[in-house]
Each structure stands twice: as structure tokens, then as C-alpha cells.
Amino acid sequence: METLRHDDRHNFHEVPEGYFEDLRVRLSSIPQGSGHAVRERSGRLDLTPYLALAACFAILFVVGTAILRSTGSRMESAGSWDADEEVYADLASADQPYMMWQEYDTTEEDVMDEEDIIDYLIESGVSAEVLEMMENQMLK
Amino acid sequence: MTDREIAILISGGRMEEAFNELVKSYSERLYWHVRRFLCSHEDTDDLLQEIFMKVWTALPSFRGESQLFTWIYRIATNEALNHLQKMKVRQALRFSSIDSMMEDRIKDDPWFNGDEAQRALSKAIQKLPARQKAVFLMRYYEEIPYEDISKIMGISTGALKASYHLAREKVQGYLLKEIGGED
Numbered sequence: 001m002e003t004l005r006h007d008d009r010h011n012f013h014e015v016p017e018g019y020f021e022d023l024r025v026r027l028s029s030i031p032q033g034s035g036h037a038v039r040e041r042s043g044r045l046d047l048t049p050y051l052a053l054a055a056c057f058a059i060l061f062v063v064g065t066a067i068l069r070s071t072g073s074r075m076e077s078a079g080s081w082d083a084d085e086e087v088y089a090d091l092a093s094a095d096q097p098y099m100m101w102q103e104y105d106t107t108e109e110d111v112m113d114e115e116d117i118i119d120y121l122i123e124s125g126v127s128a129e130v131l132e133m134m135e136n137q138m139l140k
Numbered sequence: 141m142t143d144r145e146i147a148i149l150i151s152g153g154r155m156e157e158a159f160n161e162l163v164k165s166y167s168e169r170l171y172w173h174v175r176r177f178l179c180s181h182e183d184t185d186d187l188l189q190e191i192f193m194k195v196w197t198a199l200p201s202f203r204g205e206s207q208l209f210t211w212i213y214r215i216a217t218n219e220a221l222n223h224l225q226k227m228k229v230r231q232a233l234r235f236s237s238i239d240s241m242m243e244d245r246i247k248d249d250p251w252f253n254g255d256e257a258q259r260a261l262s263k264a265i266q267k268l269p270a271r272q273k274a275v276f277l278m279r280y281y282e283e284i285p286y287e288d289i290s291k292i293m294g295i296s297t298g299a300l301k302a303s304y305h306l307a308r309e310k311v312q313g314y315l316l317k318e319i320g321g322e323d
Binding site for chain 1: 155156159160163164167168171172175181185188189192193196233234249251252253254255258
């Protein structure tokens with residue numbers, strides 16, 4: 001089966017009327033330097049793709065920086081464990097190194113009593129009226 | 141004026157005269173050569189001017205070692221292929237493909253006066269890889285001998301024959317799929 005017909009070799013395109021005469025005149029003017037005007041027109045840059053490329057690079061930069069930062073912070077936090085280990089090692093007693101791993105009873109909550117609160121308020125310089133109000137509430 | 145006479149003008153340093161003769165001899169022929177690559181009258185018109193500017197610039201370097209015909213065709217073919225490559229990159233940057241762009245060009249070409257089979261043939265050719273397309277266009281439409289295409293493209297005749305065969309098979313396959321074959 002032959003799909004390429006001999007007729008298909010014939011030209012099936014047209015050009016505007018008088019185009020080739022005009023083309024010859026334009027091309028013949030190239031040696032006289034009028035080709036520069038043509039060059040400007042032909043060499044006109046379509047900036048859209050270059051802007052698109054620049055935008056792609058900008059997006060890649062921003063996304064890349066974000067990924068690197070998140071990875072970096074994760075690594076930093078992971079790395080801090082090692083640092084803590086080192087700190088703990090430094091703090092370990094030479095006589096009783098196992099003390100470093102002694103577990104403290106965390107079930108007992110630190111209790112802040114009223115006196116502590118008053119001390120704090122006094123040290124922080126609150127007014128006498130506020131102190132008085134606090135005292136009254138405590139006395140109730 | 142024949143190519144040999146133009147070559148004599150060049151070797152005699154009569155560049156402007158030689159260039160004008162080249163324009164007379166080759167402008168229309170190269171127009172159709174490039175037009176088949178680009179499928180656009182406007183783009184062809186622009187590119188043809190760039191091609192002849194290159195010809196003018198390179199004219200003093202023509203030594204007559206190659207035929208004028210293959211020399212000027214080499215410039216035009218390289219420019220057409222480079223232009224297609226640039227178009228491909230631009231389309232990629234727009235997240236589109238050159239194939240769809242070419243299909244649109246063929247479909248909407250106001251200067252097309254062929255039938256649907258010829259339109260399908262144009263589409264099939266545009267789907268070919270660059271080298272196969274160039275070989276197919278020169279061999280099928282212009283019936284340029286393999287020896288000359290070899291000089292134009294700088295590849296061996298054997299490779300060209302293989303390229304043409306592959307291109308022909310692909311085009312026929314596409315046409316069979318699109319419109320069915322004719323005996």
C-alpha cells in the first residue's frame with residue numbers, strides 16, 4: 001500500500017501576490033547596509049520565554065532554600081542530641097558516672113505557694129494596690 | 141547566470157554583483173526549502189533575510205572548493221534547523237510542545253491550498269526528528285541527489301539513505317493511521 005502520492009510533491013502553498021519580486025529587492029539591499037533594519041526586526045527578542053525561565057529559577061531558588069532550611073533545622077535538632085550527650089558527658093562525675101543516668105521522680109509537681117507569688121510580685125515592682133488586692137484574696 | 145559564473149564573480153572579488161546573482165538564482169528556491177521546515181510564511185520571510193545576511197557575510201570565505209549550490213543550501217538548512225531548535229526550546233519554556241504548535245500552523249495556514257491528504261503529509265513530516273525531516277524534505281520534494289544532500293548535511297550517503305528510508309516509513313505509517321492509504 002502506497003500512501004505517498006506523486007501529486008503530493010507539488011507545491012501546495014501560496015505566497016502573497018508579488019512577494020518574490022519584493023523579496024528580491026529587499027535581499028538585494030543587504031550589501032548596502034539596509035539589512036541592519038531587517039536584522040533588528042528579525043533579531044527582535046521575545047522576552048516571554050526568558051522571563052519564564054527566570055521565574056522558574058526564582059521558584060527553584062525559593063523552594064530549594066525552604067527545603068534546605070527545613071532539612072537544616074531538622075539536622076540541627078538531631079545534632080543537638082549529640083551535643084547534649086557531650087554536655088552530659090562533661091557533667092558526669094568522674095567518681096560516679098552512672099549518676100548521670102539517674103532518673104528523677106517527675107511525678108511530684110513543683111508547687112508554688114502564695115508566699116512565692118507575693119515575693120515575685122514585690123520583686124517585679126507592682127503597685128501597692130495590686131499587692132493589697134492579692135493579699136485580700138489570699139486572706140479570704 | 142550559472143553557479144560557475146557566480147563563483148567566478150566571487151573569486152574576482154565582485155561580491156555585490158555575485159550576491160545579487162545569488163539572490164536572483166536562489167531566493168525563491170530557498171524560500172520553499174525553508175518554508176517546508178517552518179510551515180509559516182512570516183517566519184520563512186524573516187529567516188530568509190537572516191540566511192542571506194549570513195551568505196553576504198560568508199561570501200568572501202567561499203573558496204570554490206564546494207559547489208555554490210551545496211554551500212548555500214548548507215547555510216539555509218543549518219539556519220532552518222537552528223530556528224526549529226530555538227522554537228522547540230521556547231515552546232518547552234511555555235510548557236507546550238513544538239508538535240502541537242506545528243499542527244496549529246499547518247491547520248491555520250492561510251496560504252495553504254492543498255487537500256486534506258497534503259495537510260496530513262505536512263503534519264507527518266513535522267513529527268519527524270530534525271535530521272530525518274531535513275533529508276526527507278530535500279529528497280522527496282526537491283529530489284536532490286544523495287551525494288549533494290551528503291555535502292549539504294555533512295553526513296555519509298549511507299546514513300542519509302537510512303534516514304530517508306526511516307522517515308518515509310514513519311510518514312507512511314502516520315498517513316495510514318490518519319487517512320488510510322491509496323494503492
